[in-house]
Amino acid sequence: MNTSRLDELIDGFLQGKLTEEEKTLLNAMTSSDQEAARQLQESKDAYVVLQQMADEKMRDRLKAFDQERENARKSRARSRIIIPVLLVIGFLLLAVIIRQTGCFFSE
């Protein structure tokens, strides 16, 4: 058995990149050689586990993205409240100053 060729074919099979010809070759290799069949099965299993790991990583990434968006939305909402409040406080202070000094633009 040509091990490196088998590894190449298994890699291609796992990533869905085999041509029809290569699929036939891999099929022939695994049906005539138990060791090759075992290797293919082990690789398939490991690939499924890797796919699970990749999916978990993607899920974490999506959650982080959502969280970031949510924080940005909250901070926008906060600033929408804070700005009018500051404006009102500013006007009130101005009114108090005008009242205490008695006039506005006097002398």
Added chain:
Amino acid sequence: MDPVWLRAVHSGGSAGEEAAMHIYAAYHTLVKSWIGRQIRLHHSSPMDPNDILHDAFIIMINKIRNGESGEGSITTFWYGIAQYLIRNKDKKEKKIQLVADAEEVYGLNEINPELMFLDKERLSRVEFHFEKCCGRCREVLLMWIQHYSMEEIAERLQFSGPTMARKIKYECFKKLKKILKNRNELLP
């Protein structure tokens, strides 16, 4: 479907990951509100729209990566998968309600040799063990599974070149297979 994003996701690598996040950013609000409506209108069992949104997105990206992108728009594709997940979850919930209380643990400690699908706890044990024993292997293999080219892996992880990246990937995959072969030892 947007052919540029689709092509990028299909070819994988860093451009593929970026395109996937573009798709998510562009449509997730729309799809999430659609999922929320579907759950409210047709389904009685409690579901988190975010979970459905994420699971459906991950399945969709894996399908696109494997060349199954469908005919319609990205959102239609995403809706279809989400709809399927909602129905499945609903069916599952109804089944559980019909039967007596579920056993706390069933099948978790049995290992089915036909199907290597790890429960969350066992998966994180494998990941932990893998990271502890094999340094950057997890990173290399996760990039490989996302169809990064060997050139990209070498560049990103600062290996001397694609041949070295291929060699490291081969060794890492071998180590992972060995860990999985002895997975019984990873049980608590």
